[in-house]
Amino acid sequence: MGGAGSVLDWLQGWYARQCDGDWEHEWGVTIETLDNPGWHVRIDLEGTSLAERGDLEYVLERDGQDWVFARVRDRCFDASCGPGNLTDVLEMFRGWVAEAPD
Template sequence: MSESMHVLDWLQHWYASQCDGEWEHEWGVTIGTLDNPGWTVRIDLEETDLEDREHPRRRITRGEDDWVMAWTSDRTFHLACGPRNLTEALGLFRAWASGGDAV
């Protein structure tokens, strides 16, 4: 199984484990696109075990279309990345949420 499938499976499991009949009505995970081009991800941490954890804004830049940013603000984990970095970005959330450091 590819790394992208592993991280997607993990994210699906994490999301499902937050759903308690109430959380999913107000919070969730949003994945969208940027026009530069790239991806944006917003993962709500409100009412999860992660809501009080912080992640300072960090950026890795390897090229014009090869970059990743990760940070928390307002009980939300934010990711932004280049057009081919979505798997890497989601892996940063997984590492951070699992107790490791992202970026």
């Protein structure tokens, strides 16, 4: 998987392209910590070209610190992961976006 800087740059660009004066007031990207420990990532797809794509379900469990659960449901990319897997989740979202039909 690519470096954190490159996927963060990509996510910033993706977010900026969604901002149209309306979308960013109701939708967005949330990255927060979990108490088990880990990360939770929520990326709203409503109002984007990806809103109708709902074909992702991913589970990876290596151990208590190395895990990812991700899915797209209700027009939202929703993922939780271990403390060292945030880049994996963002790369997963980038790959899923790249697979979207034009």
